[in-house]
Amino acid sequence: MPETARRPENRYGNRPTMKDVAARAGVGLKTVSRVVNGEPGVTPDTERRVQEAIDALGFRRNDSARVLRKGSTASIGLVLEDLADPFYGPLSRAVEEVARAHGALLINGSSAEDPDREQELVLALCARRVDGLVVIPAGDDHRYLEPEIKAGVATVFVDRPAGKIDADVVLSDSYGGARDGVTHLISHGHRRIGFIGDMPRIHTAAERLRGYRAAMEDAGIPVEDSWMSLGVTDPVRVRRAAEEMLTGPSPVTAIFTGNNRVTVTVVRVLAEQPRQIALVGFDDIELADLLRPGVTVVAQDAATLGRTAAERLFRQLDGTLIAPERIELPTRLITRGSGELPPSD
């Protein structure tokens, strides 16, 4: 039996192919293809016969083969830090909506803030020949993407800029937002203001820190080291950092927090304090308006971030876009009470 088995034991059983449909309908292979794709040049009668065969066999076109033949996968990849983070939900959804409008599916993965995992994911997506990539970078060196981009994979970075390559970037004005937030605290009489943020190797964290420093400098306030806590996001350490700022030799009367997770923890800590401490947080958080006091935040619009990036991606694919660009979206200060508390000493 020199002939190889007609059908290997695939995971997806033995699904009917166009050939099977053609045989059953008594027509040629290509005619089935025409019917399936709604191409012209098929008599209504033939079409009906083919359609019957399709229904009878439960045929469904194998897009893998189609992709191989056509070259475009009609899918885009989204690599973000953590799907479970409430900040990325709306962003992800916005990207999906745009993809859907362009008839593309969305493949997404979480990098868990690990550059290696980011690269692994991105390259896996490239191997699948996604048409484009929306990446929220974890690493700071994306030269590994150069051959891919050159090969035609549309790429847009979101939330943070790409490292060491020239690419489209869509981000919020972290620097300006943080400066506004801290200036807001200063305008309410605060001078000893703490900052708790993520590792400065993360671009947004560094920018927000820069905004904090700028606001303080504009007001002529020298910043003490003990007021700043960097690279701290897990609840236990944020708690300790906040408590130290509040009880140190030069205790702060207000805190600016660098992202939603830090803000949530600090809200908890402040709720336990005997005296009232002002707070402004970067990123909006749900129910912030219902707390007493309400939490004043510098809000960024995650959905717009995602939508803008995805639309830019598809414009790259259209060929409408030429040069990479950096788009910065403004933030919005939402006052709810916590940022308007006066200094308590």
Add this chain to the structure above:
Amino acid sequence: MPETARRPENRYGNRPTMKDVAARAGVGLKTVSRVVNGEPGVTPDTERRVQEAIDALGFRRNDSARVLRKGSTASIGLVLEDLADPFYGPLSRAVEEVARAHGALLINGSSAEDPDREQELVLALCARRVDGLVVIPAGDDHRYLEPEIKAGVATVFVDRPAGKIDADVVLSDSYGGARDGVTHLISHGHRRIGFIGDMPRIHTAAERLRGYRAAMEDAGIPVEDSWMSLGVTDPVRVRRAAEEMLTGPSPVTAIFTGNNRVTVTVVRVLAEQPRQIALVGFDDIELADLLRPGVTVVAQDAATLGRTAAERLFRQLDGTLIAPERIELPTRLITRGSGELPPSD
């Protein structure tokens, strides 16, 4: 020129193939394949030559072709209601983690609670020949999936059961959870208790309503129609529904809410009321512990839901699993204050 162009104008430019690598390395096509896949039977020297050619050309294996040949796509689909809903973030992430552990990518889409869109998405995923599907159903008839399941697409439904087909289901004990929550209110002296939930055509909503009714009946309390509001989730209508219950002829002293979105809105409404109204909500919400009073909830574990479903999916693929099963995960009552308020009249 009867010969067709060697390379059509693909979206992804002209990427090098194994053939190109083979030519450059001066070896056969199959040898390149062996190197790329780490198969044995290649001299170190040959391997080095091939590897050099790969690096020089920036070759990356085309997984579309691989998929076509091998039959398995190493990817699974997740269809949920809305990626942006904080309840689905952790679920989605959990599914992704399990997929990752099995070397699979995750393709996901939002049905927006629209049965047609759900079907469209699911079938698109099937056409891509995903190995399996995790579906949070929007519709209540999934017979359209029968040919797919028969063809070998592993399928697990989450959060709500499949309609009219026999399939694996993983869900929370909505009935028991709701009954516990309402019983909790009754045990704190409430008799006029309101219920605000989603459309009863959604299984979880119906089950929670059933739990509410059961708890009331167990306590011998006849339920008045004006205490129940069904099919209402958007903030404006939830607000109106809540206000009507509070001011009607037989005003409620406590409210049980059927999901996180409803809970959030009701919390807002209750914060405006002159008298204190007790509240227990289904689904935990972030910062619920920081509100005054804290929000008592019936919590379900979205991550465990997702993880359980995904693990079951891969056990289907292993062939370890035979018969479809229905797995019900317990809920947990978390008391924080709002559910322990006494009746205010």
Add this chain to the structure above:
DNA sequence: CTCGCACATGACAACGTTGTCCAGGCTCTA
């Protein structure tokens, strides 16, 4: 020295689809 064996390598078909091209049958017109 030779036979056989292990091992490295490559030729070839196949996966299921789509693009190209050609054949046959029909209608329409001169």
Add this chain to the structure above:
DNA sequence: TAGAGCCTGGACAACGTTGTCATGTGCGAG
């Protein structure tokens, strides 16, 4: 009635990879 032109349908190659099998080479044992 013959030729031109259109419409329908099918044969075939190609997409880039992997599985099967055949070939060639070198080496050790008898």
